[in-house]
Every structure is written in structure tokens, then in C-alpha cells.
Amino acid sequence: MKKMRPPRLSTAFSESGKSAKKRLGNILDTRAKRVGMAFIIVAAAAVVLAGAVFALGGEKHLAPEIESAVGEALLADGDRYADAEFWAEAHIILGSAKSRANGETKIYAVTSVGGYSFMNGMFIKNSGSGAIPAVITVAADGDTDVEYPKDGSYYASSLREMFPVTLLPALFMGDYYPELEVQEREQAREYLKSIGREAEVGNPGDLDRVFPDISAAASNAVDAYRKDNAVDVYPYFIGNTERLEDGKRYIYATLWDGADGVGKLTLRKTGEDGFTWEEYNFAIDGDSVVPMPSVEVVEIPMRMIYDDPLEGRHIDLEAGRRVLDAEDAETVLGFRAYSGTEKPTVVGGEAE
Amino acid sequence: MLGTVLEISVSSAAVILVALALTPLTEKRWSAGGRRVLWLILAVRLLIPFNISLPKAPIKVEPVERVVVFRTDAPLPVAVMTEAERSEAAKAETGPANYAPLFSLGDLLTALWLVGAAAFMLFHLVSYWIFLARVRSRLTYGGEYDGLPYYRCSAVDGPIMVGFFRPRVLLPEAETPPDELEMVLAHERTHLRRGDLWYKLVLLAANAVHWFNPAVWLMARRANKDMEYSCDEKVVEGKDFEFRRRYSLAVLHSMRRRFEDVKEKGVDRK
Numbered sequence: 001m002k003k004m005r006p007p008r009l010s011t012a013f014s015e016s017g018k019s020a021k022k023r024l025g026n027i028l029d030t031r032a033k034r035v036g037m038a039f040i041i042v043a044a045a046a047v048v049l050a051g052a053v054f055a056l057g058g059e060k061h062l063a064p065e066i067e068s069a070v071g072e073a074l075l076a077d078g079d080r081y082a083d084a085e086f087w088a089e090a091h092i093i094l095g096s097a098k099s100r101a102n103g104e105t106k107i108y109a110v111t112s113v114g115g116y117s118f119m120n121g122m123f124i125k126n127s128g129s130g131a132i133p134a135v136i137t138v139a140a141d142g143d144t145d146v147e148y149p150k151d152g153s154y155y156a157s158s159l160r161e162m163f164p165v166t167l168l169p170a171l172f173m174g175d176y177y178p179e180l181e182v183q184e185r186e187q188a189r190e191y192l193k194s195i196g197r198e199a200e201v202g203n204p205g206d207l208d209r210v211f212p213d214i215s216a217a218a219s220n221a222v223d224a225y226r227k228d229n230a231v232d233v234y235p236y237f238i239g240n241t242e243r244l245e246d247g248k249r250y251i252y253a254t255l256w257d258g259a260d261g262v263g264k265l266t267l268r269k270t271g272e273d274g275f276t277w278e279e280y281n282f283a284i285d286g287d288s289v290v291p292m293p294s295v296e297v298v299e300i301p302m303r304m305i306y307d308d309p310l311e312g313r314h315i316d317l318e319a320g321r322r323v324l325d326a327e328d329a330e331t332v333l334g335f336r337a338y339s340g341t342e343k344p345t346v347v348g349g350e351a352e
Numbered sequence: 353m354l355g356t357v358l359e360i361s362v363s364s365a366a367v368i369l370v371a372l373a374l375t376p377l378t379e380k381r382w383s384a385g386g387r388r389v390l391w392l393i394l395a396v397r398l399l400i401p402f403n404i405s406l407p408k409a410p411i412k413v414e415p416v417e418r419v420v421v422f423r424t425d426a427p428l429p430v431a432v433m434t435e436a437e438r439s440e441a442a443k444a445e446t447g448p449a450n451y452a453p454l455f456s457l458g459d460l461l462t463a464l465w466l467v468g469a470a471a472f473m474l475f476h477l478v479s480y481w482i483f484l485a486r487v488r489s490r491l492t493y494g495g496e497y498d499g500l501p502y503y504r505c506s507a508v509d510g511p512i513m514v515g516f517f518r519p520r521v522l523l524p525e526a527e528t529p530p531d532e533l534e535m536v537l538a539h540e541r542t543h544l545r546r547g548d549l550w551y552k553l554v555l556l557a558a559n560a561v562h563w564f565n566p567a568v569w570l571m572a573r574r575a576n577k578d579m580e581y582s583c584d585e586k587v588v589e590g591k592d593f594e595f596r597r598r599y600s601l602a603v604l605h606s607m608r609r610r611f612e613d614v615k616e617k618g619v620d621r622k
Contacts, residue, residue, distance in 0.1 A: 003509045007480040011543040013511040014606035024600045027584050036382030040390045050363035051403040
């Protein structure tokens with residue numbers, strides 16, 4: 001009968017007919033041959049790495065609306081951190097997966113948010129986060145949800161639950177912060193452009209901070225004063241920070257006129273036009289801190305005439321900015337001026 | 353899916369080709385048994401459908417601009433637009449409202465790949481079953497060698513072993529001298545001990561999934577060769593030159609018989 005060709009799924013004894021010489025040579029070679037384990041291990045490692053190295057751009061490219069949803073979701077989370085003038089976000093996407101069932105897209109990323117404020121004329125990231133892994137879920141209707149890993153000892157295990165196992169090596173081994181910083185700073189620069197200001201963008205470490213050379217006790221006393229009187233916003237270093245309040249820009253400056261623990265420390269708030277709204281002065285001598293006459297300015301919106309029957313005072317305040325000096329006792333705005341023995345209290349037009 | 357397969361296929365091809373290139377240079381030093389393991393590792397890698405990701409992938413391939421294939425209601429020829437043009441058209445109020453997206457180029461390629469892989473696998477599986485069916489009626493029991501039964505079969509021209517779950521050796525009808533027979537059976541028994549039929553199945557599967565990749569074809573061919581050679585090596589391991597001589601004679605005679613068969617019956621055999 002006609003001979004059949006053996007199927008691929010069989011082994012044969014004499015199939016290697018073409019290279020008979022090689023085969024026989026191999027059989028007759030009595031020299032011991034090594035297995036070449038090193039070669040095998042290298043090849044196995046190479047092939048796994050090759051697959052990891054050669055990435056097709058596909059799954060890491062997201063639709064633009066999803067990309068912007070991710071950015072917005074991260075920014076919305078930014079209010080967890082302390083106040084800043086401008087918030088930037090950055091993200092590096094490691095992978096994404098789209099669920100066919102409910103149309104939601106899960107984005108696996110390393111993220112950061114940065115709060116930037118002006119300090120000594122630089123735009124500094126003084127608030128926010130470093131590189132934090134996050135899983136952002138964008139639902140079919142555009143709703144977003146951001147999930148961060150748990151803190152402390154649960155960090156690694158929560159990451160393993162949140163991220164697919166194929167992304168874990170990239171997550172744990174990667175150094176993402178430099179690129180995240182680049183993204184954040186780009187946004188910060190665009191903001192600077194939009195407000196027409198030129199400033200260098202940086203980290204607190206980029207500031208050359210100089211502190212008043214006062215004793216630790218004196219420093220603590222000033223600090224206690226700041227906290228008690230809710231004027232903690234002034235910088236600790238000699239210099240200034242800026243804040244936007246109700247759309248207006250104010251400069252909070254700390255000044256030191258002295259040496260060797262003796263001198264005058266001034267905390268001054270000025271507007272963009274240079275007008276002084278607040279000023280606190282302290283005479284410091286070693287460990288002693290004595291509050292000095294201060295200035296508080298209030299914007300009086302309209303003319304106020306007030307007869308205080310108890311104290312028999314007649315108060316007549318014109319509209320406009322008014323410096324309330326040490327002589328004034330009380331106004332309808334309910335504030336007390338410093339008279340030399342009492343401590344000044346909250347200023348800025350708020351009722352106490 | 354196809355994207356991942358392509359990633360795996362292309363990246364593995366690089367390693368495969370290097371290994372194949374190094375093989376002739378290292379044949380004298382490194383055994384076929386070692387290479388057999390290497391090809392198995394590569395074949396398994398080819399079948400695992402995902403990659404681990406590195407922190408930053410140095411080589412990035414930009415995705416092909418998607419080309420969407422449309423069809424209209426009217427019997428017009430198929431219009432092909434790029435993704436950009438399509439979104440333009442979608443934005444325009446008076447866009448081609450009677451166009452409905454059928455499928456994209458990506459889907460087309462994925463379908464093509466799947467069909468190719470399925471066809472490949474089916475072909476080999478079917479020819480395997482046909483072979484088994486045809487020879488079933490032409491077997492004469494010959495005995496057992498170390499638990500492996502062997503038969504004389506009029507349908508084969510060289511010794512082979514088939515059967516995943518009930519393996520059997522099929523020998524050609526012509527008588528073989530007992531010591532040669534012993535060599536043949538020892539060889540096939542070694543295949544059985546190593547699970548080489550399953551190895552071949554894994555190779556076949558990898559070849560099917562990556563049917564479009566010539567490097568994988570080359571690897572499969574080489575792997576089969578190394579599998580046979582390593583079996584030879586195992587049989588003659590530790591044996592003296594005389595034994596090896598007799599073994600090689602058995603191989604030669606077996607080949608010659610096949611050749612004579614070709615001459616006699618005029619069957620075109622490679």
C-alpha cells in the first residue's frame with residue numbers, strides 16, 4: 001500500500017535523512033558536550049526582556065477626553081493638601097484596560113500634584129505630593145474616581161491589589177518623579193504666562209532661605225503669637241510669600257532688623273500697589289519678645305457713625321482705608337487696637 | 353490581542369534568530385539536549401499571551417493611524433477614510449449619514465491572524481487523526497520494549513512513534529536484525545520518556561499562533577532536529593565507540609530502506 005507521510009505529531013527514527021552526515025557525526029562523537037546552561041538562561045532572560053522592552057504604543061495612548069478626565073480627577077483631589085496659589089498635576093500612564101461590560105476605562109498611573117506659590121519671587125512647590133501610584137477609573141458617562149494606595153504597612157499590599165501583576169515591576173522599579181516634575185512645572189509656567197509674570201519655578205530647596213538669628217525661645221514665642229492671632233501665613237524665613245485673597249494679590253513679608261538675637265522683627269502685609277495693610281512689630285532681645293506698636297488697616301466700605309453709650313464714645317468713620325492706630329479703642333467692626341499693653345487681635349475686617 | 357501577539361512575536365524573533373545563528377558555531381561544544389531545552393523555553397514564551405512591562409520602554413512603536421472601512425447603503429464601492437477624516441466627517445452636520453462603520457483595519461488583521469492560526473492547527477490535527485485512522489487496520493503486533501508496544505505497519509517506511517495516551521512504535525514491514533531493532537526501540541523509548549510528543553505539540557501550537565513569523569518556522573524546524581539528535585545522544589551516552597558505530601549503522605540502514613522504498617514505489621518522499 002502507499003506509504004503515508006508521518007504526521008507532525010509523531011517522532012521518527014530516520015527522518016533526518018538530509019543531514020545524515022551531521023547526525024552520524026554527532027552520534028560518533030564521543031567527546032562529552034556541555035549542556036550550555038548559561039546560554040539557555042541568558043536566552044530565556046533575553047526573550048522575556050525583549051518582550052518587555054519592545055512596547056507598541058497602542059495601549060498607553062488614551063483618547064484625549066479620557067486623558068483630560070484623568071488630569072481633572074487628579075486636580076480635584078489636590079485640595080487634600082495645604083493652600084497654594086496654583087495647583088498642577090502630573091501623571092505617567094503605565095497601562096490601561098477597558099471593560100467591555102460597562103464601558104469604563106481603568107487607567108493605571110503614577111501621579112503627583114503640586115501646589116505652587118510665590119516665595120521670594122520664585123514660584124515654589126510648597127505643597128502636594130511626590131510620585132504616588134493611582135488607579136483612575138473613567139466611567140462611560142465621564143464620571144471619574146481616583147484610588148490611591150493605603151498608607152504605611154498596607155502600601156505594598158494595596159498596590160498589589162490595585163494594579164495588574166504585569167505592571168508591578170514597572171511600578172516598583174521605576175523612577176518617575178523627574179518626569180512628573182517636568183509635567184507639573186510646565187503647567188506652572190503656563191500659569192505664570194497667563195498672569196503675565198516671570199518667575200523661576202522650583203522646590204523649597206531652591207530657595208536660599210535665611211532665618212532671623214534669634215534664640216529658639218524667642219522664635220517659639222513669635223510662633224505662639226502667630227498661631228494665637230491667626231497670622232501664621234507669614235513666612236518663617238526672611239523674605240516674602242504671596243497669596244491671592246478674593247482675587248487680589250497680597251504680599252506677606254517677614255523682615256529682621258538686628259543682629260545676634262537683638263533687633264526688631266516685622267511681619268508686614270502689603271498689597272500689590274505697595275499699600276501696607278498690616279504690620280506687626282516685635283522687639284527681641286535674647287529670649288524676650290515684646291510686641292511693639294503695630295499697624296492694622298481696614299477698608300471701611302461706607303461711612304460709619306456710631307454712638308457708643310456705654311463708653312460714651314462717638315465714632316465717625318469715613319469710607320475708605322483707615323489706619324487704626326493705638327489710640328482707637330473699638331470700631332463697629334469689632335476690633336481692638338494695640339495700646340501698648342494689650343495684644344492686637346484678628347484684623348482684616350472680620351467680626352470677632 | 354493581536355498587538356500583544358505581535359509584540360511577543362517580533363521581540364522573540366530577535367532572540368530566536370540570534371540563537372539560530374549561534375547554533376552552528378557552538379554545535380561541537382554544546383549538546384543538542386541543551387538546545388532542545390532552549391527551544392522549549394522559547395516556544396512556551398511564544399505561547400504566553402502577555403509581557404511584563406518595564407519602567408520606561410526604550411523602543412516605542414507608534415500605533416498605525418487607524419483606517420476605518422465604511423459601507424454605504426447604496427451599492428457604492430467601499431470608502432476608506434483615515435480616522436482623522438472620519439472624525440471630521442462625524443463633526444460636520446451634513447456628514448455622510450448613511451455610512452455605518454463595519455470594521456477597522458485592526459479587526460481585519462486580527463481576523464486574518466486567527467483564521468491563519470486555526471487553519472494551521474486544524475490541518476495538522478486532522479492529518480494526525482487521518483493517519484491514525486488509516487494505519488489502525490494495518491498493524492501487526494510485534495512485541496514490547498520496556499513497556500512500549502511495537503507493531504509492524506505496511507503504511508510507514510521508517511520507524512515512528514505515535515499516540516499521546518497510548519503510545520506505540522510503528523515499524524516498516526521489512527525485517528530488521530534484532531540488534532538494530534533494539535537501537536530503534538531504545539531511541540523511540542527515549543522519546544517517550546522525555547515526553548517528546550508533547551514537546552512537539554507545544555512547538556506546533558507556538559508555530560500556529562505565530563504562523564506569520566518566519567523565525568518561528570525556522571525555530572520549529574531546528575527544534576525538531578535537535579530533539580532527534582538529543583535522543584541519539586541520550587541513547588549512546590556513556591557507551592563506547594563500538595556501540596555508537598552499531599547505532600549509526602542502524603540509522604543508516606533505516607534511511608537506506610526508505611530511499612529504496614522511494615525508488616521502488618515511486619512515492620515522492622523527502
